Amino acid sequence: MTVKRYLLGAVAAAALCTATASNAEVTVLGWPGGPEEVALTAAAELYNSNPAVSEENKVKLIFFSREGFYDKLQADLAAGTDAFDANLLATYSIGRYAPYMKTVTLSDNAADVFGESVLSTMQFEGKQYGVPTDLSLHFLYYRSDLNEALLADESQHAKYGDISEKYLGARLSPKDPDSWTWQDFAANALYFTKSINPDSPTRYGTVLQLKNLLFNMMVFHSLPRSYGADWMDADGNITVDSEAYREALGLFKILVDAGATPNDSFSYEYAEANAAFGAGQVAAMVQWNAAAADLKDPTKTPVTAEVTSTIAPPTGPEGRFTHVHGLGIGVNASGKNTEGAEAFVRWLSTAEAARTYALSGGAPGLTSDVVAEIAEQRPDLVPLGEYASNYGFVMNGGTSAKALSVYELQAKEFTGFLSGGKSLDEALSATSEGMAGLLK
Numbered sequence: 001m002t003v004k005r006y007l008l009g010a011v012a013a014a015a016l017c018t019a020t021a022s023n024a025e026v027t028v029l030g031w032p033g034g035p036e037e038v039a040l041t042a043a044a045e046l047y048n049s050n051p052a053v054s055e056e057n058k059v060k061l062i063f064f065s066r067e068g069f070y071d072k073l074q075a076d077l078a079a080g081t082d083a084f085d086a087n088l089l090a091t092y093s094i095g096r097y098a099p100y101m102k103t104v105t106l107s108d109n110a111a112d113v114f115g116e117s118v119l120s121t122m123q124f125e126g127k128q129y130g131v132p133t134d135l136s137l138h139f140l141y142y143r144s145d146l147n148e149a150l151l152a153d154e155s156q157h158a159k160y161g162d163i164s165e166k167y168l169g170a171r172l173s174p175k176d177p178d179s180w181t182w183q184d185f186a187a188n189a190l191y192f193t194k195s196i197n198p199d200s201p202t203r204y205g206t207v208l209q210l211k212n213l214l215f216n217m218m219v220f221h222s223l224p225r226s227y228g229a230d231w232m233d234a235d236g237n238i239t240v241d242s243e244a245y246r247e248a249l250g251l252f253k254i255l256v257d258a259g260a261t262p263n264d265s266f267s268y269e270y271a272e273a274n275a276a277f278g279a280g281q282v283a284a285m286v287q288w289n290a291a292a293a294d295l296k297d298p299t300k301t302p303v304t305a306e307v308t309s310t311i312a313p314p315t316g317p318e319g320r321f322t323h324v325h326g327l328g329i330g331v332n333a334s335g336k337n338t339e340g341a342e343a344f345v346r347w348l349s350t351a352e353a354a355r356t357y358a359l360s361g362g363a364p365g366l367t368s369d370v371v372a373e374i375a376e377q378r379p380d381l382v383p384l385g386e387y388a389s390n391y392g393f394v395m396n397g398g399t400s401a402k403a404l405s406v407y408e409l410q411a412k413e414f415t416g417f418l419s420g421g422k423s424l425d426e427a428l429s430a431t432s433e434g435m436a437g438l439l440k
Contacts, residue, residue, distance in 0.1 A: 025056040026340040029073070029087040031327055032063035036134055039362030040329075046356050047347055057340035073097070077332060085335030086345060089130040091121040091325035091394060095401035102331040102338060103127045106349035113351050115389035118365040121326040124399045130330030131349045133357060135365035137324040137388055138222050138313050139292060140185075141277060142177045142284035145307040146192065146201060150174045156199075160191050167196075167258055177284070180314040182223055185284065186251055189260040192283035196258060200283075207276045207285045208252060208261040211269045212415045214407035219286060220414070221323045221395065224248035226316025231397040231406065231435065238435045240410075241428040244318075249417060249424060256418055266419055280304050286313050289363075289384055312387045324392035326365065365389070402438040409434045 030040045044059040062084060064072055070093055076083065077100035089097065106128060111119060114132055122130040150156060151174050164172040164187035172187045180188070189205030191197055196205075209216040221229075229244035255261055262268070262276060274291050276282050278301040287295075289310075298305040313322050329348060331341045347353055354364050358371075358378055365388035371381050397403065410431055417427035 025337050026059045026086065026344055027084045027335070027337075028059055028061050028329065028341070028344065029084040030061055030063055030329075031069075031088050031134075032066055035361035035363070036327060037063065039357045039360040040133070042360035043348065043353055043357045044344075047344060047353070053343075057337070057343060059344055070096070077101070077334070080334045081332070082334050082336045084332055085337045085341035086329050086331050089122060089328045089330045091399055092403040092407070094122065094124045094129050094330075094399040095403060097330070098124045098127075098129060098401075100333055101129050102333045102342070103129060104131070104331055104342060104345050106131055107346055109351065110349040112367060113349060113354050113370050114365060115367050115385070117324065117392035118326070118385075118388050120394055121324060121365075121392075121399075122328040122330070130328035131345050132326045132328045132365065133348065134327040134363045135289075135324060135384060135388055136326065136363075137289055137322045137365075137384065137392060138219060138286050139289050139310040139383070139387075140177060140180070140284065140313050141287055141291070141295060141308060141310055143202075143282075143304065143307050144309040146283050147174075147177060147188075150191075151176070159197065160187065163187065163190050163196060167254055177309070177314075178311050182226060182248075182251060182314045182316050185314045186255060186260075188284055189255055190258060193258065193260045196260070202283045203281045204262055204276070205260045205283050206255065207268065207273045207282045208255065208265050209268050209270065209273050209287075210256070210261070210265040210415060210418060211267055212411050213269050214404060214411050216269055217407045217411045217414070218323045218325070219288070220248070220252070222286065222313045222321050223251070223316070225321040225323070225393055225395075226314070226318055228316075228318040231395045232439060233396070236440065238432050238439065240435060241432045245428060246424060249414060249427075253418055253424075266415065277308075278304055289380075292380060310383065312383075312391050320391050321393050322387055322391045324365070324388050324394065325398075365392075397439050400439060405438050406435055409438070 030037055044061055048058045074096050077097055118132050122132050157173055160174055161171045167190050168186060175184055192200045192202050192205035194200045194203050209219055224244045227244035227247050230239055233239050273285055273287055277285050278295055280303040292310055294300045295308050296305050312320055329345055331338055335341055351370050354366055355374055358364055358374055358381055366385040371385045375382050413427040413431040416422040417424055
């Protein structure tokens with residue numbers, strides 16, 4: 001069986017794009033374009049080919065336009081639409097949709113397939129609202145050639161210690177990046193900044209994404225989390241004005257003021273950071289896992305691809321962490337065939353479905369046992385699942401209805417501090433007050 005694919009506009013359905021069984025009754029709204037659409041199509045085709053799936057429970061896929069997707073989805077769900085039985089979810093928007101969704105029961109082996117931290121990306125207030133399909137988290141990207149040369153050249157170690165002592169107040173020594181703390185990350189960034197160390201082969205030690213943008217806040221959060229930061233405590237009290245956030249923001253401020261990141265970093269996001277690193281101007285950076293495909297491809301990044309390595313982000317006093325969020329599929333409570341939708345979602349949480357999805361271009365976060373079976377074809381998924389399982393986190397409140405607004409608020413206030421427009425006390429106070437209004 002093939003799968004129906006419709007492209008839905010902002011108002012009405014458009015033309016039929018791909019054929020499928022005419023009796024398909026479980027309508028699934030997916031994320032349009034890119035590998036997610038291709039992977040979901042392949043998974044649905046496999047599901048439909050199973051003789052145990054009745055004709056009335058076979059899957060039909062539809063897709064909205066990406067523009068305004070989340071707002072249109074919320075409006076449709078709130079209006080009680082039955083145009084689809086299952087739909088896309090994202091970690092940072094589950095709270096918006098939860099009142100209109102059914103909680104789901106995944107396969108008995110779902111935890112063995114994804115791991116608990118990955119499953120949590122589809123949870124809200126302790127309840128499971130979907131099956132995770134695609135995962136995003138952070139890698140530490142670094143120049144292995146520069147690090148190896150520094151470790152081997154003991155004549156530079158004293159200078160490294162002098163620089164770290166001057167800027168960080170601690171005399172540090174070069175280390176293998178897999179053993180870095182965030183202090184080591186900062187020391188390395190300072191050492192490889194030419195304005196600080198004229199012998200540096202790179203102009204900047206790192207590149208920070210400092211544009212006032214919510215997704216840049218997600219990159220930043222792996223740092224304060226390693227110092228114990230969270231958005232709220234178990235009682236719902238806002239905890240952003242904490243020593244953890246002060247330490248993290250203070251460390252970034254040191255790097256900004258020292259010129260260890262490009263002067264125009266306040267206009268930087270994903271693409272600009274990749275460009276700076278790929279041009280050979282940066283020694284190390286924290287960036288989304290999605291960048292690895294391009295930054296390690298010699299045809300796309302010829303200057304540095306051969307010497308670019310990736311590991312999990314540095315560690316802090318409370319451990320090693322990476323922000324993680326994902327896309328997934330949940331069940332519309334107003335759908336015409338919620339029972340069939342629940343069966344499809346449950347199947348999507350099996351190892352068979354996850355492997356099919358991954359081999360068709362998706363990026364699920366899989367446990368080591370499951371990803372081992374496809375590691376040769378998708379080596380990039382090995383660290384994805386490992387880091388998500390071992391280091392992944394979602395802030396308390398990170399799946400709430402106002403999660404995106406919290407990120408936007410933090411981006412505004414924290415950028416204000418880092419750029420020198422506000423004091424740290426002012427930024428944290430405004431952030432705390434704003435978050436209290438959003439999350440309570």
